[in-house]
Structure formats: structure tokens, C-alpha cells
Amino acid sequence: MQLSVWTYEGPPHVGAMRVATAMEGVHYLLHSPQGDTYADLLFTMIERKAKRPPVTYTTFQARDLGKDTSQLFQTAALDIVGRFKPDAMIVGASCTAELIQDDPAGLIENMGLPIPVIPLELPSYQRKEHWGAAETFYQIVRHLADKDRRPSDKATRRPLVNLLGPTALGFRHRDDIAEITGLLGNLSIDVNVTAPLGAAVADIAKLGEADFNIVLYPETGDLAADYLKRTFGQPAVRTVPIGVGATQDFIREVAELAGVDSEPMLREGLSRMSWWSRSIDSNYLTGKRVFIFGDATHAVAAARIASEELGFKVVGLGCYNREYARDIRAAAKLYGVEPLITDDHLAVEQAIQDAQPELVLGTQMERHIAKRFAIPCTVISSPVHVQDFPARFSPQMGFEGANVIFDSWVHPLVMGLEEHLLTMFRDDFEFHDAAGASHLGHQILPDTGRGTSVTAGGVPSASSNAGVTTLVPLHHPADGSPPRAGEELWSPEAEAELKKIPFFVRGKARKNTELFAAERGVATIELATLYEAKAHYAR
Amino acid sequence: MNAPAPLALAQAEDCAPVLKERGQREVFCGLTGIIWLHRKMQDAFFLVVGSRTCAHLLQSAAGVMIFAEPRFATAIMEERDLAGLADANEELDRIVDQLLARRPEIKTLFLVGSCPSEVTKLERAKAATRLGAKHAPQVRILNYSGSGIETTFTEGEDACLASLVPVMPTLAGDAPKNLIIVGSLPDIVEDQFRRLFAELGIANVASLPERAVADLPGIGSNSSFLLAQPFLGDTAQALEERGARRLEALFPFGVEGTTSWLYAAAQEFEVDERHFDDVVRPYRERATTALAHHRERLQGRSIFFMPDSQLEVPLARFLANELGMTLTEVGTPYLHRTHMVQELAALPAGVMLSEGQDVDRQLDRVRATKPDLTVCGLGLANPLEAEGRSTKWAIELVFSPIHGFDQAGDLAELFARPLRRRDVLRV
Numbered sequence A: 001m002q003l004s005v006w007t008y009e010g011p012p013h014v015g016a017m018r019v020a021t022a023m024e025g026v027h028y029l030l031h032s033p034q035g036d037t038y039a040d041l042l043f044t045m046i047e048r049k050a051k052r053p054p055v056t057y058t059t060f061q062a063r064d065l066g067k068d069t070s071q072l073f074q075t076a077a078l079d080i081v082g083r084f085k086p087d088a089m090i091v092g093a094s095c096t097a098e099l100i101q102d103d104p105a106g107l108i109e110n111m112g113l114p115i116p117v118i119p120l121e122l123p124s125y126q127r128k129e130h131w132g133a134a135e136t137f138y139q140i141v142r143h144l145a146d147k148d149r150r151p152s153d154k155a156t157r158r159p160l161v162n163l164l165g166p167t168a169l170g171f172r173h174r175d176d177i178a179e180i181t182g183l184l185g186n187l188s189i190d191v192n193v194t195a196p197l198g199a200a201v202a203d204i205a206k207l208g209e210a211d212f213n214i215v216l217y218p219e220t221g222d223l224a225a226d227y228l229k230r231t232f233g234q235p236a237v238r239t240v241p242i243g244v245g246a247t248q249d250f251i252r253e254v255a256e257l258a259g260v261d262s263e264p265m266l267r268e269g270l271s272r273m274s275w276w277s278r279s280i281d282s283n284y285l286t287g288k289r290v291f292i293f294g295d296a297t298h299a300v301a302a303a304r305i306a307s308e309e310l311g312f313k314v315v316g317l318g319c320y321n322r323e324y325a326r327d328i329r330a331a332a333k334l335y336g337v338e339p340l341i342t343d344d345h346l347a348v349e350q351a352i353q354d355a356q357p358e359l360v361l362g363t364q365m366e367r368h369i370a371k372r373f374a375i376p377c378t379v380i381s382s383p384v385h386v387q388d389f390p391a392r393f394s395p396q397m398g399f400e401g402a403n404v405i406f407d408s409w410v411h412p413l414v415m416g417l418e419e420h421l422l423t424m425f426r427d428d429f430e431f432h433d434a435a436g437a438s439h440l441g442h443q444i445l446p447d448t449g450r451g452t453s454v455t456a457g458g459v460p461s462a463s464s465n466a467g468v469t470t471l472v473p474l475h476h477p478a479d480g481s482p483p484r485a486g487e488e489l490w491s492p493e494a495e496a497e498l499k500k501i502p503f504f505v506r507g508k509a510r511k512n513t514e515l516f517a518a519e520r521g522v523a524t525i526e527l528a529t530l531y532e533a534k535a536h537y538a539r
Numbered sequence B: 001m002n003a004p005a006p007l008a009l010a011q012a013e014d015c016a017p018v019l020k021e022r023g024q025r026e027v028f029c030g031l032t033g034i035i036w037l038h039r040k041m042q043d044a045f046f047l048v049v050g051s052r053t054c055a056h057l058l059q060s061a062a063g064v065m066i067f068a069e070p071r072f073a074t075a076i077m078e079e080r081d082l083a084g085l086a087d088a089n090e091e092l093d094r095i096v097d098q099l100l101a102r103r104p105e106i107k108t109l110f111l112v113g114s115c116p117s118e119v120t121k122l123e124r125a126k127a128a129t130r131l132g133a134k135h136a137p138q139v140r141i142l143n144y145s146g147s148g149i150e151t152t153f154t155e156g157e158d159a160c161l162a163s164l165v166p167v168m169p170t171l172a173g174d175a176p177k178n179l180i181i182v183g184s185l186p187d188i189v190e191d192q193f194r195r196l197f198a199e200l201g202i203a204n205v206a207s208l209p210e211r212a213v214a215d216l217p218g219i220g221s222n223s224s225f226l227l228a229q230p231f232l233g234d235t236a237q238a239l240e241e242r243g244a245r246r247l248e249a250l251f252p253f254g255v256e257g258t259t260s261w262l263y264a265a266a267q268e269f270e271v272d273e274r275h276f277d278d279v280v281r282p283y284r285e286r287a288t289t290a291l292a293h294h295r296e297r298l299q300g301r302s303i304f305f306m307p308d309s310q311l312e313v314p315l316a317r318f319l320a321n322e323l324g325m326t327l328t329e330v331g332t333p334y335l336h337r338t339h340m341v342q343e344l345a346a347l348p349a350g351v352m353l354s355e356g357q358d359v360d361r362q363l364d365r366v367r368a369t370k371p372d373l374t375v376c377g378l379g380l381a382n383p384l385e386a387e388g389r390s391t392k393w394a395i396e397l398v399f400s401p402i403h404g405f406d407q408a409g410d411l412a413e414l415f416a417r418p419l420r421r422r423d424v425l426r427v
């Protein structure tokens, strides 16, 4: 058993739903109790889908156990065929149905339904959402891709590719696909099929007609791409075009496989991001400490952008999906940090606290953690909430994606000259760090630990309910107020001086000074200790 | 005013035949109740023994509302627990130790069963006894099941409160009469009711649950109780088994319902009729004024309830009788006939009631009858809106203060808002 409060990934059948909901004409029969229908709201509420997910839940009850559950399952299958007339059906069990062992695959096989039926084996007690999506997509491809289709004569057409991996509920998948399809078009490359997102059963059938595959989301597309390589000999591009550099690499790789010339496009100036980052205003971004956590693909991409394209310093890097831990480990080595592979958000919270970053790039979980610590944060990876499905075009991939990333990562930070003014004039009653970045509205966050209203010890709670119990009170708030026991460690003068340091580096300063003092056996931190530590840690 | 006429208590037949359906359901399971229960009982923690699905349900239903460290968690069962590689009991003990060490302020721990724990016959009650002995007296361990194979949405609260009944202190046979308000209410509503009872002269009032499990009310043969929620069948039965008497009334929604509910208590505690009238009159007038604002918009509009919380029947009665709405269909996951006697009698004649669900057929009926407003779950709301139908999320009715006189206007507003929005939008 594993104690869990919030989870990064749902069960594997939610992954299967992401695939079915993304596609056209595919219905999912899920053997499950009624409560599992909650998953519909992920799509209709969080992603604001206008249609119900194409999922029928058998919703068996306790009184059905041992007698009627398989009957319910078969009746539901017939109802689906009659009512929704899908082109194909996927069938499987949720965690509870797995335990009652009705064998959906066997049950459905004997029914002789008039459409292709694909049984899924998604072990709920071992695997999770991303894997469930990948496995489901792979099974669909394996069953429905027509093995006789092959690319037509190259001389008569432009190069043809498949885009693999986008699903429902994906972080910016809708816009990434539009961006990348446009980019490929400019390279004179056509898209044969994008799948699962938007693909019909007939599209899956013709996957074999493409010259090669592009795996945009390895977490959900890798298994299918491997199969297509084995079966059709289609090579796969696995460079994920997030960030300017990665997009350039992607273009070179794709162009080479397609036999087209990438030079004109690469010469063209590409992305505003390059200039925005080189422009003088961005100088203040240099060395900003950034903590990155998400799915492995987005986290690795973010680390490269942070380091190479914005001049940040990566102080933490991790992912919640173990399946791709290897990628994170390799990247972590590159940036000289410990890789963090965990799906325990409390461990992530602890790591963020230890790293004292100035910016957090993460999922909705990290957004909430960062909010509690009053650290700026931008969301870069699923799981995400409703506000991360924007109405506007907002890709992460390609050159426009890089522009979006520049804007959305830099926006939460205090801007260049303002940062200096904050440092120079600590006591201005409205232009002080407790007020936050002025372009974000002068909003004093009560109990966030910023500026004047400092609470010692404990994590300030995000709730206004006074009765809320926060976590174990071992956290330092973002400004680094000491835990109660350590209060006498700081002399009043040193403590006062510490508060004159801008909030976004104050926590780090406190930590470093305390470490410095501890290493030297200094019992009380005086003004001088603070500055000695500052000199010692000067970067 | 006159005291509410006792409604036809002995009505032998339904006001209309009830359509019973058994098909695919689109409702939450009882685990969902934890989302409001853990806020209500501030010294309690809810540990679900379940799967990743259960954890994901709680987090999805809770959404961003409560990202402060919640007082609930899931012990997620894994392959090794099922394969017998790990003794599930030992694992559970380990998790509980870990949790209690982390959250030393917990006084009551609910072990909450789920479908996987029930199907694998994990012995929840035995585990609670074992762990209870280990952690007494600092922590009391209770247990109930919120599984989807046994409970629908609000029935999880019923199961939770029923698990509290056996540990309520026993009052002596000659103890003075006391009144227990049953059902978790928002604090503001609970306080309003307490004030009203005090004004009526009923002093000995307690709630189940109280804000701290440590303050559970006493119970004995001189206890009576009022159900504040319509979904508390098992809890009521457990209270009756301990000698308390259920006071028969409408549920406290709207002017009519709240008056009837208070009146039932007034009668039990022999409050003078005139005094009762004097006390409630200003509240009734205030509420009537508040409702008048919304009547104009709601009068004559039709409403369809998909089954969700069992609040459907009392709310339909309120909307029909006090706001003039037309009831197209009133669906409820379960119709508790004994507790609904007065409500059913108060419904307009010939209302179409349905119990249980076959979601696709029910949606067909929504499309065929074209109600002005459909009350439904989160999974259905946007798809119906996209078809041009106005909807109201049923879950909001469980999360908002809607009981009593001073919330009657707010309750009407919840239904009026989607219609008003539809009228103002030009996009």
C-alpha cells in the first residue's frame, strides 16, 4: 500500500479514456462501479469538452456480484452497438472489475459483434494513466492498422508522416498539433494521420502509408511507434520540438528523413524568443534558480530551455513517471543536479523547499506548492487544471511554442529594473516586495511569508479557514523565517537585515547563512555572519 | 400565519407512479462525501483503503477547492497487497502509524472502505478494532464503507454518520429531552438553526456531526432528532435503534419546508403555538421577500432533475410550490419512502418521479421534453449546454448553504443564475 493525498496520474483506464475520447467513432466499454463515472468530468469540465466521453460504464453494484455482472457487461455491449453505432469498440476492466475476474475479453469474443472489438489488459494495481494511454493506443493500432498499406510512389507526392501521441486531456496537445502541422507544411511535408487525437478508425487503417512517424508525446506514442517500425519498417523521429534548439534539431532530423532542405527555414529567424532572450531587458534572467518537475518529456525539454535559452540555473529536475526516469537521469547529470523520480508530491514539496528556487516549472501540484511558498510558478506539464486549457492559441511546441514559453515563464517574475529598485528602497510603503511584482497587481498576499507580514514556522496555508491544520511545521516559508525552535539563532540586527534582501532570494540567503553558521559552529548569527556567508557563497 | 397543516401522513399511494430504472448510472460513489465531511469535522481524518481510482476520484471531485493539506488520504492498494505478498493488514497498520505520526492532531480516524477493499474482503471492522486498541486513547478509529457498489454519492455521509451513532454517549432514562439535528450542515446554517431553536425556547440542541467528533451528542430514550438531509436512512435507523425518535417533517428548504421542520420540533418540545408564530414570522417574511426576487424569472419555467444526491424531491417541492416552476421529471438515485412521506404529499399532483438511472434513456427524455433547466452531474453539464440546454450542477447544491429561511433566496438564486446568464449572453 502507498499513502497518497494527491496523485499525478490516474489509473490506467483513465489513460484508455484519453485515447477513446480523442478519437472519432471509438467507444469504450468499461466494466466498473458507478463511482468510476467521475472520470467523465475530467473531460467535460477540465478540458471543457462539449461531448460526453464515448464511454459506457457497466456500473455494477454489490447485489450484482457473483451473478449478474457478466450479463450486465454483455447487455451494455449490445446497447453500445445499437445506440452509438461506433466503428470500433475497446473493452476493459477498471480496478474493481479486475478483482471480480469477469474476463471482458472472453465475454465479448463470444458475442460476435459486427464491429472490431479490442480487449484491453490494463493492470490497475501496477500501472498508471500514461501507460494505460500508450497501451490502449498501441492495441488500437495493432488491431486496426491495415497491414497491406504501404507508402505510394515517392516521385508522385510530397513526403508523408504520421504524428503520434496526442490525446484528450493533454497539455496543449490541440495547439501543438496545429503548430507542428504548419511547420511541416512549410517544409513541404504532409501529415498522413495524426493519432489518437482526431483520428477515425479509417485513419488508423492507413497509418502504413506514411514514410515515417513523428512521436510528439513519447509517453503515449512510443509503444505504437515501436509496433509500426516493426510492422511497416517506418522510422520514428523522437526529438520533441519544445524550445528553439529542440525545434531546430527536430527540423534537421525530419528534413533529413524526408529528403527535403531545411536550411531556408532554419535561416529564417525562426522564433522571436531568441531575440527576446538576448535583448538587454532579459539580462536580469541570468542565473535565476529554477526548479523543474513534470512528465519526463516536458521536464527534460524545460531544463534545456531554462539552461540554454533563458540562462537560468536549473536547481532541481524530476518527473513522476518512472517509465521515463532514464531521460531525467541523463538530463540531471547534464545540469549537475540530483534527479528526482517520485510520484509523492510531499517529496516534491520537500525538494522545492530545499532548493529554494526563484521560479518553479511544474504541474498543477507544483503550482499549489509554489503558491504556499509564494514562489512564482508556471505550469509546463500535465496534470493540469481548467485554467491550463486556454481559449487562445497557446502551443508549447515549435517556434510559436517557444514564444509562448518565453512569455509564460517570464511573466510571473519581477521585471528587470524593478528588481533593483526593490532592493534599493526596502521601506517604500507600496513599492516593496510584499506587494509582489507590480505588473501582477499590488496584491499583498496575507501570510505568504513575503515582506512585512511574516509568520514564523509552519507553511502558510492556502486556505482562509483558520481551522486548517497545515503540514508538519518543519517548512520554512519562502522568506526563510526560521522554525520556532531556531528563532534565537538569529540576532535581531541580522534578522532585520535579512528582511532587506528581496524575497525571491531571501530564503536562499537564510539557508546559506544558517548552513555557514552551523559549519563553523557559530551559535548566534550576527550581522557580520550574514555578510561573511554572502561572500562565501557569492556566485 | 397558521402552523403548517400536518400533511397527509397516511397517504397510501404514491402521488404518481415511480419510474424505476436500472441501467448505466452517472453518479459519484459515497467516497465523495469525504470532501465536505473532512471540513466539517475538524478533529477527524478520513483514510480511504482503495485503489488509484479512488484517490483520483477524490482529487477530481475536490478539484481546486481544497488544495490546502486536506484531512483525507488514500491507502492505495498495490499488486503485492492483492497477490498476498504483503499482508494487507500489516500494510494498513504501517500506513496508519505513518499517518498518525505525521498528523498528531488527529483525534478520530475513519477507515473508509471502497469497492476494491470490499470486494477483496479486507476486514475493515476488525482492522478498526485492532488499530483502535493500539492507538487508544489518543485516537479513536471508526470505519464505514463509501464504496460505489454499495453507496451513491450522499449515501457516503449516511454511512459515515451511522458509524458515529454507536459511540454517542448514552443519556440516562430520566435525562431531560434533547434534540439532535442530523446531517452535516455548513457552520453558518447550523448556527442560524441553533439561534432559532433558542428563540423558540428549545435549549437542549446538538448536532450530528458536531464540528469535533469529540463533542458527539448524547442519546437516550428522551432524545428526538430532525433530519436536516434527506439521504440519511441508515443513520436514522441507527438512532432509532438507540431509542431516539425521528420527528416527521418536510426538509428545511424554502419557507414552507423550514417552517414545517421547526414546527415539528416546537411540537415535540411543547412550544406555545403563538410563540412559534411570533418567532418565525420575521424570518418567513424575510425569506419570502428574498424569494420574490427570483420568482419572476423562475415562474412557469420547467426543470428536470437527473438523479444525484437524494435532495431532488425536497428541492423540487420547493421550486414548484414556492417559485412556481414546472417539474418535468424528478429523478433520484433512491427514494426513501418513509422519510419522504410528507415531501411526496406536498409535491404537485401527477409529477413524474424516477428512481435509479439509465443515463442514456434519461438523456433521451431530457431532449424530448426540453426543460428550461436540467439539474445534473458535472460529467453531463457541458455536453447538455453544448446542445443548447441550460443546466445546474447538482454538486453545488451539496456544497452550498441552502437550508433554512435565510438561505432560501440563495437557493432560488442557484437555479435562477443559469437562466439569467442565458438571457444576458450575446455570444
Ligand code: SF4
Binding pocket: A033, A034, A035, A036, A095, A096, B029, B030, B031, B050, B051, B053, B054, B055, B057, B113, B114, B115, B116, B146, B147, B148, B149
Ligand atoms: S466507485 Fe469504487 S472503485 Fe470507484 S472510486 Fe468509488 S469506491 Fe473507488
